[in-house]
Amino acid sequence: MIEEHLRRLLADHWSALEAERVSEARRLRVAELTVVSDRGPLAAAVDHEGNRHLLVPVPTHAKVRTGLDGPVLRLRKRPLEDEDTYQHYVDLTCLRNDLHDLFTELCADVLGEVERASAHPVRALYEVLDRWKALFLARAAPLGAEQLAGLFGELTLLGRLLASDPSAHRIWRGPSGHRHDFSTDVTAVEVKSSTAAQGRRPRVHGLDQLEPPEGGTLCLAWFRLRRTGANGPGTAFPELVDRARRLCDDEYLLLTLLAAAGYRPSDADLYRDVRFQVIEERWYRVDAGFPSLTGRALVAAGVPVPVLDVEYTVDLSGQIPPALSADDTSRVIDRMIKE
Structure with a gap:
């Protein structure tokens, strides 16, 4: 009172x-x-x-x-x-x-x-x-299993960025409709998460999602997650959200982004027993050697692209293309923070 x-x-x-x-x-x-x-x-x-x-x-x-x-x-x-x-x-x-x-x-x-x-x-x-x-926000429908896994992967990366820069949530662009989940002017990262026990097959949405920024670089961060029970290993979904809230320097902006992604703190109890464990993490540089279908590549090949709502699956289950080393991954994250 x-x-x-x-x-x-x-x-x-x-x-x-x-x-x-x-x-x-x-x-x-x-x-x-x-x-x-x-x-x-x-x-x-x-x-x-x-x-x-x-x-x-x-x-x-x-x-x-x-x-x-x-x-x-x-x-x-x-x-x-x-x-x-x-x-x-x-x-x-x-x-x-x-x-x-x-x-x-x-x-x-x-x-x-x-x-x-x-x-x-x-x-x-x-x-x-x-x-x-x-007081004036309407409750949204709960996030589905795939949405939770996808958002968990993005928040995992966001937490690492915020640990070094409390303003890093400003480059989390996915919730606002940007084609890449994280993006500065010249460096971008697209995050893909899966709960499948085998294979690495991220789903790509659109012909521009795997197009690097103009004159810049793009990486794909892939997470294999295992959903565990209420008392199992891993991290509870609300715990990951709360950590980001503690680390950031503008909680309102972060909450706005979370709401755009379908999560509100008032719904935390709905996800209290949702826990994920990161089983595998691999990063790839999306360059000429990466398997992708993009509008730029089609235009360069002389193929007209008067189509919309393109979705496709990339199979990264083998050793080609090669994943980035841990040091290269750290350099990508450091570069994004410094930019």
């Missing part, structure tokens, strides 16, 4: 600021709050249009998530300067005066979370926003 004193704290400060006179020099009237983070005190503010603001101090170099830009709430980064200080803030603004009461509840929730986690005030803000947003 949100404590009443936090609601009253906000309401009193906003009311006092609204009563102050507006001038060109004071288009934004600001009052510090008694809730303090490691970066300094949070603040309430009112602008010249009567909109209420909650200001959370952040370092100068901090990035603020995008996507929240009205018509009710707006989130952005803004600097404030007075005679003694120059400080950047994450600015949460309510753009509708008729929703001030609800905005007070939201901001009091933020203050309470910051009091519990003062070292990470912006993360606390994001977590509260995400909780409120979750």
Whole structure:
């Protein structure tokens, strides 16, 4: 339960600021709050249009998530300067005066979370926003067996990337409809997973999925998974998700990607007993020696490609093409992080 004193704290400060006179020099009237983070005190503010603001101090170099830009709430980064200080803030603004009461509840929730986690005030803000947003999300159909295996493989690679770079989820492109699961400007990785006990036969979707980025390189990462019982070896699906959430620097963006892939944290109990063990992992460089069917290759061969929805299977069960060595695989991952 949100404590009443936090609601009253906000309401009193906003009311006092609204009563102050507006001038060109004071288009934004600001009052510090008694809730303090490691970066300094949070603040309430009112602008010249009567909109209420909650200001959370952040370092100068901090990035603020995008996507929240009205018509009710707006989130952005803004600097404030007075005679003694120059400080950047994450600015949460309510753009509708008729929703001030609800905005007070939201901001009091933020203050309470910051009091519990003062070292990470912006993360606390994001977590509260995400909780409120979750109230309006419809539950999706559960993921099927193949979808779970495929997403488990992608999250396995994502976890490795995040361990070295907390922003690496920004190159996880598959959930947003990109032709490659992970992609920078010049390096891409397509992840394929299978629970089949024998063979290595990834299914390819489209004539462009195995086309490298223009002027770049593409690798295919193949995982053989074994699904185990609730108490068996391996990793539970929600555990893999939770690890990625802990490692990333923008949980909201990661949750958005997971939702696009069909997974929401509210459905974690549905997958609590789903465990996979990685039995085999092989990486391949998708080059001229790799068996594939692509639009570029067909055009180069003079074959017109007026067809859609092409799917085919590649058989990698033998020793040709050769798999990358562990060192080469590590270099691919390092290169993606550095790019």
